[in-house]
Amino acid sequence: MMHTLIQWLLETISAMGYPGIVLLMAMESSIIPVPSEFVMPPAGYLAYQGKMNMGLAILCGTAGSLIGAYANYYVSHYLGRPLILKYGKYVLIPPDKFERVERFFLRHGEISTFIGRLLPVIRHLISIPAGVAGMNHLKFSLYTLLGAGIWCTILTLIGYTIGENQQLIMQYSNKALLWVVLFSAALVAAYVWRQRKHGSKA
Numbered sequence: 001m002m003h004t005l006i007q008w009l010l011e012t013i014s015a016m017g018y019p020g021i022v023l024l025m026a027m028e029s030s031i032i033p034v035p036s037e038f039v040m041p042p043a044g045y046l047a048y049q050g051k052m053n054m055g056l057a058i059l060c061g062t063a064g065s066l067i068g069a070y071a072n073y074y075v076s077h078y079l080g081r082p083l084i085l086k087y088g089k090y091v092l093i094p095p096d097k098f099e100r101v102e103r104f105f106l107r108h109g110e111i112s113t114f115i116g117r118l119l120p121v122i123r124h125l126i127s128i129p130a131g132v133a134g135m136n137h138l139k140f141s142l143y144t145l146l147g148a149g150i151w152c153t154i155l156t157l158i159g160y161t162i163g164e165n166q167q168l169i170m171q172y173s174n175k176a177l178l179w180v181v182l183f184s185a186a187l188v189a190a191y192v193w194r195q196r197k198h199g200s201k202a
Contacts, residue, residue, distance in 0.1 A: 044159025117147025
């Protein structure tokens with residue numbers, strides 16, 4: 001069953017080429033459940049076989065992630081904010097509480113967006129508060145590309161190194177995710193320490 005799935009993924013991504021990677025990663029980055037672990041490792045394996053360029057595959061995966069992130073951003077920006085302001089009080093999000101959350105994200109959106117792109121589940125949702133808060137486009141794009149680029153690179157290298165063994169790919173993907181979570185926790189801790197240090201000086 002798993003072997004059949006892997007063969008199908010390899011054949012599909014090979015047939016769709018680089019536009020297919022962009023499309024699938026755009027879906028993964030929005031609310032459509034297409035795991036990146038099923039997209040980038042096969043692309044890495046195809047690069048190992050010489051059927052794809054690894055750098056271009058990573059670039060396409062990262063670009064697709066940005067496209068999907070912007071789909072969530074614009075939907076939440078143009079639909080989410082008016083709905084929350086109008087109906088939020090009925091679900092315990094009154095305007096004053098929403099404004100506090102909005103101010104927080106405007107102040108800390110960079111680190112939130114970057115870390116969010118590295119973590120499962122959160123990477124699908126982090127664009128929503130960014131869109132609602134109207135986060136600066138340059139900052140949103142930069143930190144989305146940075147976080148997505150790191151994750152796409154890790155998964156592609158796993159596929160390039162391990163090949164088509166899906167069991168090993170998932171095993172090493174989980175290990176990579178653990179290290180990414182630890183790195184994210186350390187980064188958040190450093191960010192909080194820096195903010196408190198600057199706050200005490202102020």
